[in-house]
Amino acid sequence: MLEIDDLSLAVPMQNTLTQAVSHVSLTIKPGRVMGLVGESGCGKTLTAQSILRLGEYQGITKVSGDIRLHNESIFSMSEKQLRKMRGGKIAMIFQEPMTALNPVFSIASQMLEVIGLHLNLNRRDARLHAIQLLEDVGLQDAQYLLQQYPDALSGGMRQRVLIAMAMSANPEYIIADEPTTALDVSVQKRIIALLRKLQQEKNLGMLLVTHDFGLVAEMCDDVVVMYAGEVVERGAVMDIFNHPAHPYTQALMGCRPEVAKGNQALTVIEGQVPMPGEWPIGCRFAERCPHSQADCQQSPVAVDAWRQGEHIARCVHISIHTQKASEEGV
Secondary structure, eight states, X not given: OEEEEEEEEEEEETTEEEEEEEEEEEEEOTTOEEEEEOOTXXXXXXXXXXXXXXXXXXXXXEEEXXXXXXXXEGGGOOHHHHHHHHHHTEEEEOSOHHHXXXXXXXXXXXXXXXXXXXXXXXXXXXXXXXXXXXXXXXXXXXXXXXXXXXXXXXXXXXXXXXXXXXXXXXXSEEEEESTTTTSOHHHHHHHHHHHHHHHHHHTOEEEEEESOHHHHHHHOSEEEEEXXXXXXXXXXXXXXXXXXXXXXXXXXXXXOGXXXXXXXXXOOOOSOOOOTTOOOSSOTTGGGOTTOOGGGGTSOOOXXXXXXXXXXXXXXXXXXXXXXXXXXXX
16 A cells, blocks of 8 residues: 655745644555545645655755555665656656646657657567556547647647656556646546546556546545645545535535525635634634634644544534534535
8 A cells, every 4th residue: 555654744945844734644555546636726736646655856955754565665765766666656647738748748748758668668669658548548640649739739639648647667556736726627527537436447546636526526436635734534435425524515505506505605715725824723724713712722633633534634623613613414
């Protein structure tokens, strides 16, 4: 399995290191899709990129914890081992394909470089493999596309190229960071269907980073909700949707357009996610929580302060706000 164990990360801010991810633990299992959900600034992407140790190039530092692939620590890997692991065992699909693809190199050049790094193929076989990968993700006239540069392709085509590159070495795990955000709605649906199809056919473990609960409903088996750098709720997707426990999760669910009735206004979460370095001592959501009480702000809250089986939430007043949420129809 791919495990993140009690991971804390610090980012450089104003010439000092400030903790931005705090004691995050999650397990991505083979054949299952885990959704990592939360507003912008909650630490989702930092957590996801740390799996491949990509944040180190921006000065992001591990404070504590570990990440293990089949019980081997990723932080103990050499640069050579990391290069083999990235793409070979764990691949990543980035949010914006135009920045993930190099605009001055052809699609063939970029795909063959990835294939050459992980597979022992001669150039002819590597090219045939690239053509097959492009066809597998639904791109027509693959031989012609290999000769093109990224700016000659549409956004949806570029994202499919990224997915083909991610699948090129038959990885065990895929990290998808907001993979449909930059695409039109109609293209989004096709990309989602493609990702789900590939994940199921190849029995991949997948971490899907998103703020879209609709996408979570379509794709995920398990859900982790993050707020202000820490996990506030974790459970199976049906538990999260049918019985959201943490008030932040309930608020996010209430923001979905499909829950609004008639001309009813969408729910708005007042305020903003606190910046790293400005986190309160107690519950980090307390200042925005309609159910906050004095004790919420006095001391840290354990991630499993509330538990029902594998469904856990970082809140000490679950019974109060879940009853009110049920009455309000959330």
